[in-house]
Amino acid sequence: MATVTDTIKPPRSSVGPTGWLRKNLFSSWLNSLLTILALWLIYNLMIGLWGFFSTAQWGVVTANLRLFMAGRYPIEQIWRVEVCVSILVFLLGASWRAWGGIMGQMGMAVGGLLVLLALLPFETNSRLYLLGNVGLLAIGFGAASLIRTRRLWTALWLLSPFVMAALLYGGFADLPVVATDLWGGLLLTFVFAVTGIALSFPLGVLLAVGRQSSYPVIRWFCILYIELVRGVPLITVLFAATLLFPIFLPEGVTVERVVRSIAGFVAFTAAYNAEIVRGGLQAIGRGQNEAAMALGLNPLQTLWLIILPQAIRSVIPAIVGQFVSLFKDTSLVAIVGALELAGIANSVIQQQAFLGRQTEVIVFIAAIYFVGCYAMTYASRRLEKRLGVGER
Amino acid sequence: MAQGTPGDEIIICRDVNKWFGSFHVLRGVDLTVKKGEVLVIFGPSGSGKSTFIRTINRLEEHQRGTIIVDGIELSNDIRNIEAIRSEVGMVFQSFNLFPHLSVLDNVSLAPMWVRKWPRDKAEQTARELLKRVGIPEQADKYPGQLSGGQQQRVAIARALAMQPKIMLFDEPTSALDPEMIKEVLDVMTQLAKSGMTMLCVTHEMGFARGVADRMVFFDNGQIIEQGKPNQIFDNPQHDRTKLFLSQILH
Numbered sequence A: 001m002a003t004v005t006d007t008i009k010p011p012r013s014s015v016g017p018t019g020w021l022r023k024n025l026f027s028s029w030l031n032s033l034l035t036i037l038a039l040w041l042i043y044n045l046m047i048g049l050w051g052f053f054s055t056a057q058w059g060v061v062t063a064n065l066r067l068f069m070a071g072r073y074p075i076e077q078i079w080r081v082e083v084c085v086s087i088l089v090f091l092l093g094a095s096w097r098a099w100g101g102i103m104g105q106m107g108m109a110v111g112g113l114l115v116l117l118a119l120l121p122f123e124t125n126s127r128l129y130l131l132g133n134v135g136l137l138a139i140g141f142g143a144a145s146l147i148r149t150r151r152l153w154t155a156l157w158l159l160s161p162f163v164m165a166a167l168l169y170g171g172f173a174d175l176p177v178v179a180t181d182l183w184g185g186l187l188l189t190f191v192f193a194v195t196g197i198a199l200s201f202p203l204g205v206l207l208a209v210g211r212q213s214s215y216p217v218i219r220w221f222c223i224l225y226i227e228l229v230r231g232v233p234l235i236t237v238l239f240a241a242t243l244l245f246p247i248f249l250p251e252g253v254t255v256e257r258v259v260r261s262i263a264g265f266v267a268f269t270a271a272y273n274a275e276i277v278r279g280g281l282q283a284i285g286r287g288q289n290e291a292a293m294a295l296g297l298n299p300l301q302t303l304w305l306i307i308l309p310q311a312i313r314s315v316i317p318a319i320v321g322q323f324v325s326l327f328k329d330t331s332l333v334a335i336v337g338a339l340e341l342a343g344i345a346n347s348v349i350q351q352q353a354f355l356g357r358q359t360e361v362i363v364f365i366a367a368i369y370f371v372g373c374y375a376m377t378y379a380s381r382r383l384e385k386r387l388g389v390g391e392r
Numbered sequence B: 001m002a003q004g005t006p007g008d009e010i011i012i013c014r015d016v017n018k019w020f021g022s023f024h025v026l027r028g029v030d031l032t033v034k035k036g037e038v039l040v041i042f043g044p045s046g047s048g049k050s051t052f053i054r055t056i057n058r059l060e061e062h063q064r065g066t067i068i069v070d071g072i073e074l075s076n077d078i079r080n081i082e083a084i085r086s087e088v089g090m091v092f093q094s095f096n097l098f099p100h101l102s103v104l105d106n107v108s109l110a111p112m113w114v115r116k117w118p119r120d121k122a123e124q125t126a127r128e129l130l131k132r133v134g135i136p137e138q139a140d141k142y143p144g145q146l147s148g149g150q151q152q153r154v155a156i157a158r159a160l161a162m163q164p165k166i167m168l169f170d171e172p173t174s175a176l177d178p179e180m181i182k183e184v185l186d187v188m189t190q191l192a193k194s195g196m197t198m199l200c201v202t203h204e205m206g207f208a209r210g211v212a213d214r215m216v217f218f219d220n221g222q223i224i225e226q227g228k229p230n231q232i233f234d235n236p237q238h239d240r241t242k243l244f245l246s247q248i249l250h
């Protein structure tokens, strides 16, 4: 007879691989059928993938790699793009040491990717550059071990976009100007995504707050703007920004097409961000406002210290979703003539030398988009957990 | 009960009237409170008690009559309002702590931003206050990790951090489980003994009898009767007061 101290073993069928199979895949007649169907689908998918990868010829990608990465950015100036990449790698290495967590994982991923790429049969110079960046990652890590003030690294991160923009554009010292109309490929995609996100977020918050303002003029303006923008497709906003916008500029003033399309993107995304943030604002009880007022905080302090941190925290997943959309929608600017990643892909497909190789090109750029989107959603999940969304 | 010269009057309300739309919620409230006095305001639900004490720090605006707090008349002048709010602490039924800030930050926030204290000073004061309300060890937790009684004590500490001259309590124990009511009332009793001017909307009659200098019975937007606790409990003058007391005392 079993006494209290005896441990009773679970029945045989519920443990081990067979138990797991029976429980999860073949628990019923219907479940078994679905399992077999799924296996059949997976099998066919594998056959298809095998068929593609065993016959794929990646020459179309390797021969056009510079186009994919930087578009028509002049070849003798391409080192400026490379320096930008190195700046980012260095800062990532430093952040790995300074913050750990998600930065560490990103650092490892980028380091691994660099090593992997260096193993591929590129020219010696490119491989040395890639390995040099692995070294920079380590140097950044080391630098942050020496100087551990996180504020310094935050400041450098915030400064870096301006430094990189200046470097890429040039026009000072002996650097010739490279007009943004020459920027392309992944470089341009990044420029679109980063500036789009960095500008549309604060603008969206401003619109959301304005929509709740007690001043009717501000409120009506914000509502009108948000509803107008949300009522039309992105592509029309892009057309408006690139084609109509110049008409309103004073004579002699020109704004480059890339800058105009970024403005279109920001204008569009800000309206959606505003609606997301508004949801977060509405979810905050009146009591928070009253408690802040009762303590003597003024309305601006209340908004900045009490309301916005809570509102934004609760909408992080939705906002990141919006950023992911923006990242993917950058592919639409090809239509208004800016050759970012998708635009370049489209032009590469037309090359006589690589006729019929469009699948390789599409798989290649899809992989790049996927990595970007996945990194964003992954970071958002981590951030959510750290900030305890839904707990506090 | 604090007795003194007329200059001791810290709150003066004369003929205070307020409407929500066409609903006349405060109907000519007259009330004078002296420095250091502890008032318990009680009365049926919906009689306007909350609305009344919220007019004192202008969370609600009155539409007729005069309210003078610490010598400043409440008007639409924003600087007046903010000056008064930083002199008047308020504790709410539902705590209203800031959930995204640690307990310490909840308490030190307003002194830093409104009084412009340096962080060190604000945090040190906050720790002293947390000790005073009996939860020094919870400083680094978040409000969501505390019990209701602990949260309400943090809310009291948060209000006290501004070194207010007056404290308003709007049913501070009504949202609490019975076993936590005492810990909050103990803090309030200690505060009353330290000489704080307090207006407490509460139905804790033990607290009223033991601590209040004066009790004020509210009904239908008016003060029906007021007096010392033993006078109100043992010899209420109005039928409404008698009826209400008999209902809540069983």
Ligand SMILES: Nc1ncnc2c1ncn2[C@@H]1O[C@H](COP(=O)(O)OP(=O)(O)O)[C@@H](O)[C@H]1O
Pocket: B020, B025, B043, B044, B045, B046, B047, B048, B049, B050, B051, B052
């Ligand atoms: N913001 C408001 N708008 C409209 N009516 C309100 C509002 N706040 C309170 N009231 C009404 O005013 C009356 C008095 O409310 P309140 O002061 O909260 O009463 P008490 O605190 O005595 O229970 C109630 O009938 C309530 O429904």
Ligand SMILES: [Mg+2]
Pocket: B049, B050, B051, B170, B171
């Ligand atoms: Mg009430």
